[in-house]
Amino acid sequence: MPKRIVIAGGGYVGLYTALRLRQRLREGEAEVVVVSPDNFMTYRPLLPEVASGTLEPRHAVVPLRAVLRGTRFVSGKVVSADREGKTVVVRPAAGPVWELDYDELVIGMGAVAKLAPVPGLAENGIGFNSLAEGVHLRDHVLRQLEIASATPDPELRRCALTFVFVGGGYTGVEAIAELQDMATDVLAGYPELEAADMRWILVEALDRILTTVSDDLADLAADELTRRGIDIRTGTRLDSAEEGVLALSDGTKLSASTLVWVAGTRPRSVVAELGLPVDDGGRLVVDAAMRVERAEHVWAAGDCAAVPDPERDGVCPPTAQHAVRQGEQLADNLVAVVRGGRPSPFRYRSKGEFITLGKNKAVAEVFGRKLAGSLAWAARRGYYATQIPTWNRKVRVLGDWLVGMPFGHDVVDFGSREAPRGAFEEAARKPARSSTQG
Template identity: 75%
Template sequence: MSQRIVIAGGGYVGLYTALKLQHRLRRGEAEVTVVNPENFMVYRPLLPEVASGTLEPRHAVVPLRAVLKGTRFVAGRLTGVDAERNVATVAPYAGPELNLEYDELVLGLGAMAKLMPVPGLAECGIGFNSLAEAVYLRDHVLRRLEIASATADPELRRRALTFVFVGGGYTGVEALAELQDMAVDVLAGYPEIDPAEMRWVLVEALDRILTTVSEDLAERAMTELGGRGIDIRLGTQLESAEGGELHLSDGTKFQADTLVWVAGTRPQALIGELGLPTDERGRLAVDPTMRVHGTRNIWAAGDCAAVPDEGGGVSPPTAQHAVRQAEQLGENLVADLRGRQALPFRYRGRGEFVTLGKNKAVGEVFGRKLDGSLAWAARRAYYATQIPTWNRTIRVLGDWLVGMPYGHDVVDLGSREQPRGAFEEAAGHR
């Protein structure tokens, strides 16, 4: 009887572990099932360019069913694990829960936004962790420009043209930089708006941005953003956002229609409910082979797990580390099935890139620091070749090549959030 491998999560860990098994397993050796609420994996490094409109949203995702040949896919959400009976419980889109029996279970559930108890944040803020949020933010920013260009109310105008991002890590810096670059680029189509009226604010609690890259690289990014008029508040926290009025810890108060919360992530809430060991930050506790402590056949990697690194710490939550963890995890599953010893995860990062808009980026590759157009081109070349399948690579390159000679689109498709609006209006006038 073939072994049953269940993989919960369709992000980096789920996709790349399944791909490794797809290539390494012998015919009939194991049945692999991937469980994920959506039938695609989001290639997260490309989300900032989805938000700025330089990349088609569908091209920043990998369709799981099309890529994972011979792998069963279940569209649903993991709701529980019975480690004694080796059963994973899954809630599908509709109908009763499913009980999936497993011989090996992989948990790659990723992370969610880490919200602080800031009054008004849940009501006024938006994250930047999903494709939907990236697409929404683009339409939202363009809608603010439309509002500002059409109103004579100075207070409404100031509020619409104030954009605040809380969190100066990768996600916050890249999202703000791309969206600000887009907004400035499209202002030629809004003669009613003076570029100086737009206010872009980055709020960071620490004394520097981009703490996971070298200080020199972070300084280069600061210089680029500051030169574009972006207001960077270091050592500052958001204290309140009730009613859209933002109160910062440095005493500043102002109104803003746009509040993007990108101040860290935490493991999915379900992780703490599984009865498995976790660390002080709520991540699954695993050994160097990524096997969950105290278990024989449960493995975990990515943002939901504290995977040890060679230096005695924990692997950083980056895309390149998650991919390599997944590939090693796939090898370890095959080794375990064949009675061989699983190997520890070892990986040293190749470098980092931070996009700051069109033709603007900073990066560090094998110790060499890059900035400007060279870093921007190197980043694009790297990610285009790393996204799974040549199909996606060609689509991404096509978007970039077609868009290079032209500016950003000013089309606001926010009406897609209410696709039945026109129908309901017509029904109301029968």
């Protein structure tokens, strides 16, 4: 009877582990089951360009059912695991929970935003980790421009045009850079507004932004952002976000309609509830081959696992490059175990770093060489066009980029999609008029 490999999570680890297993397993050797609440994987390096409107949202995702043909896909969440009985409990989108047996279990559930105990943050902030958040922020920024251009109230205008991003890592820098570039580009359509009316503020608690890249690369990015008028506040924290007023630790108080929280991530809470060993950051403790400690037949990788990194003498950073290679190595290890062999330790040296800063703007470090401007931007796009899975997606992404190159950003705000039943609800609130038929 073939063994069953259950993969919990459909992100980078889930997708690339399943893809590699499909390539390497012989027919009838093992059944692969992917359990994920979403039937797509978001290709997160492209999320900033979704937010700025230079890429169609549906082109930045990989449909799991279409890509993983021959692999069983289950729409649901793994909510608990029984290591003794080698079963997991699956909660589907509707209906009762049910159990699924496994011979080998892979946990690749990723991470979510790590919220700090800041008053008002949960009520007024938004993250930048999902497709929905990226699309919402694009519409939100355009909506603030519309509000500011239409109001005679200077306080409301100032509030609408103040955009605060907390967190100066990859996500925060790319998000603020792309959205500020978009907003500046579309201002020609708002004659009532000037670029100087907008305030873009990047808040970082550490002494510099982009602490996971080299000092030189971080300085290049900071210089570009500062040149464009983005206010970078290092060594600063958000202390409060109540009633639309943001209080910073440097004493500044801002009235702002936009608060984007990108100050780190944490593993999903279910990871800690599985009864497996975790470190101080809530990540699963694994050995060099990505086997969970003190848990036979359980493996983990990606943002929810502390995978040792001999190159850094620590743990692997939470980057797409590492997650993809971990998924592929994990699949090779599973094939070895299924065939009675031994797994191999994970080793990977990053090929480089790319940071998008808007249209035709980026910084990069490729094999030790620093790049900036259009060259870095082109190199980044070339790299990710080759990395996104399937030729279907490669062509769609390249098509978006090529078509959009000669044109500016679109100013259409589809915010109404957040309330698709708005017309029905408005009609329901109005008293029905009586009518007579003749």
